[in-house]
Amino acid sequence: MTPASSVLLLTTLTGFGYGLIAWLGFLAALGLLPSAPLFLPIAVLVGLGFANAGLVASTLHLGHPERAWRAFSQWRSSWLSREGVASLSTFAPAIVFAALWWMLGPDVPATRASGAVAAVLGLVTVGCTAMIYASLKPIRQWHNPHTAADYLIYAVFSGAVLLAALWALWFGAAHGLAIAALIAAVAAGSAKFAYWHFIDTQKPLVSLASATGLAAFGTVRPLDQPHFAENYVLKEMGYQIARKHAVKLRRIAVTLAFLLPGLLALLAALGVAPAVAATAAALCALVGLFVERWLFFAEATHVSTIYYGR
Amino acid sequence: MTSLPHPLPGAKKLGLVIDLDTCVGCHACAVNCKEWNTGGHYAPLPDHEPYGTDPTGVWFNRIHAYEAGCGSESRTVNFPRSCLHCDEPQCVTVCPTGASYKRAEDGIVLVNTDICIGCKLCSWACPYGAREFDDDQGVMKKCTLCIDRIYNEALPEAEREPACVATCPSHARHFGDLGDPDSKVSQLVTGRGGVALMPELGYAPVNRYLPPRKATIQARPLERPATGGSNALFRMIDKVLSR
Numbered sequence: 001m002t003p004a005s006s007v008l009l010l011t012t013l014t015g016f017g018y019g020l021i022a023w024l025g026f027l028a029a030l031g032l033l034p035s036a037p038l039f040l041p042i043a044v045l046v047g048l049g050f051a052n053a054g055l056v057a058s059t060l061h062l063g064h065p066e067r068a069w070r071a072f073s074q075w076r077s078s079w080l081s082r083e084g085v086a087s088l089s090t091f092a093p094a095i096v097f098a099a100l101w102w103m104l105g106p107d108v109p110a111t112r113a114s115g116a117v118a119a120v121l122g123l124v125t126v127g128c129t130a131m132i133y134a135s136l137k138p139i140r141q142w143h144n145p146h147t148a149a150d151y152l153i154y155a156v157f158s159g160a161v162l163l164a165a166l167w168a169l170w171f172g173a174a175h176g177l178a179i180a181a182l183i184a185a186v187a188a189g190s191a192k193f194a195y196w197h198f199i200d201t202q203k204p205l206v207s208l209a210s211a212t213g214l215a216a217f218g219t220v221r222p223l224d225q226p227h228f229a230e231n232y233v234l235k236e237m238g239y240q241i242a243r244k245h246a247v248k249l250r251r252i253a254v255t256l257a258f259l260l261p262g263l264l265a266l267l268a269a270l271g272v273a274p275a276v277a278a279t280a281a282a283l284c285a286l287v288g289l290f291v292e293r294w295l296f297f298a299e300a301t302h303v304s305t306i307y308y309g310r
Numbered sequence: 311m312t313s314l315p316h317p318l319p320g321a322k323k324l325g326l327v328i329d330l331d332t333c334v335g336c337h338a339c340a341v342n343c344k345e346w347n348t349g350g351h352y353a354p355l356p357d358h359e360p361y362g363t364d365p366t367g368v369w370f371n372r373i374h375a376y377e378a379g380c381g382s383e384s385r386t387v388n389f390p391r392s393c394l395h396c397d398e399p400q401c402v403t404v405c406p407t408g409a410s411y412k413r414a415e416d417g418i419v420l421v422n423t424d425i426c427i428g429c430k431l432c433s434w435a436c437p438y439g440a441r442e443f444d445d446d447q448g449v450m451k452k453c454t455l456c457i458d459r460i461y462n463e464a465l466p467e468a469e470r471e472p473a474c475v476a477t478c479p480s481h482a483r484h485f486g487d488l489g490d491p492d493s494k495v496s497q498l499v500t501g502r503g504g505v506a507l508m509p510e511l512g513y514a515p516v517n518r519y520l521p522p523r524k525a526t527i528q529a530r531p532l533e534r535p536a537t538g539g540s541n542a543l544f545r546m547i548d549k550v551l552s553r
Binding site for chain 2: 001061062063064065067068070071072073074076077078079080081084132135136137138139205206208209210211212213214216217218219220221222223224225226227229230231232233236237302303304305307308
């Protein structure tokens with residue numbers, strides 16, 4: 001599948017934004033956040049800023065962005081529609097959460113409850129995004145149990161590094177969160193290796209014989225192409241660059257997305273320049289997860305290209 | 311609504327039956343489809359640099375050619391590919407706006423281009439590569455089963471069939487109600503062992519493909535026995551090596 005930068009930005013940035021809100025909401029609900037009056041509202045706004053940037057980016061690849069509002073209507077059948085509904089539904093409780101914290105304080109039940117609601121809705125949004133891909137039967141690299149689990153794990157990981165960075169910049173140290181970010185980096189990296197092992201050992205969905213209904217004649221080979229230039233199907237779904245450089249790109253993705261942020265989080269946990277280390281970890285994870293998401297698209301093969309022998 | 315319609319009792323299931331035995335791979339179906347549809351329901355269809363080195367545009371039919379089988383049993387099969395108007399079309403259910411829909415009365419899968427936002431997700435959900443995006447208008451387009459011909463009362467009744475069917479010179483394309491077991495197309499499918507494409511993916515396509523008939527005429531070997539031909543030197547080498 002051809003990676004469209006708008007969709008890469010959407011999935012990466014909403015992962016960071018809603019992941020951060022999930023951490024803030026749950027930690028607040030459990031009473032684990034320090035009661036500084038301004039830190040939480042600002043952190044929530046940062047989270048919403050990331051999510052909003054991703055959502056705006058996603059409308060850029062539409063043929064008709066001005067009709068985007070129509071995408072909220074088909075939540076009964078469409079995961080894309082559900083993603084839209086869930087993403088907007090997260091904004092209201094998140095803003096209420098930040099406002100209540102600022103006005104009434106962290107220990108009021110309403111603050112804690114709205115934080116928990118925002119956290120759950122944020123993760124539901126990430127789950128809906130993942131299900132857009134996981135529900136597509138023609139793409140074996142997406143239509144499997146790894147996709148939804150991985151998107152949630154990456155969102156939790158991105159939220160952790162982002163929160164650790166904000167925390168370290170605000171309070172000067174972030175022991176607990178840096179350890180949480182380190183654990184999340186290990187979990188996310190392991191999930192990525194498990195995913196790669198899974199797609200590398202998967203069998204193709206169908207054979208050309210089944211795609212053409214000619215199985216009774218034995219093997220089927222392409223003879224003449226229907227057209228000499230690339231058509232929409234081949235341009236959109238017949239992307240082959242990543243498959244050529246898969247090994248190198250995977251190394252880059254793992255290093256930037258999980259290995260370096262993990263090591264930097266370890267430094268922050270040990271108290272070595274925590275603000276610098278945690279900020280670098282978040283920036284590194286942002287770039288790395290963008291590369292990882294690029295690979296998620298570029299390595300995915302669409303069954304329709306089998307008609308072209310690809 | 312992008313939820314699938316509940317099948318109405320006695321509703322038609324319109325579709326195509328394509329005969330891979332008689333298809334000669336002339337692309338006339340694709341050309342006539344393009345000609346009709348660039349002035350029809352989804353008009354116009356993009357067609358950039360048609361005579362240049364990199365022509366692009368939307369076509370609802372793409373005609374492949376395959377070699378099936380090995381050795382003397384192998385054959386060339388011309389293979390027209392278009393929308394199969396599936397009973398379980400995921401291209402419809404993934405649509406976030408309701409632009410993609412399946413008609414309850416005849417099963418035709420269509421796009422309402424007035425509300426399509428051009429997110430392309432439907433094309434990702436189609437395993438048959440049947441949908442092509444119109445970059446000029448920013449909306450998705452697909453085969454309509456010539457909805458503007460088959461119900462068109464301005465046309466003589468004999469012409470109320472899809473453009474691809476009407477034009478096929480070898481009568482390899484048939485149009486009809488595949489929901490009615492007594493229809494001509496259903497009888498054809500039963501008689502010739504018509505097959506669905508990629509049934510294992512669960513899209514329940516309506517269109518059927520009739521497999522090529524098994525060859526009954528034994529072809530003579532094409533090569534003459536190698537005797538070295540008329541060249542005296544090669545004849546001698548052949549003689550020496552044949553010992």
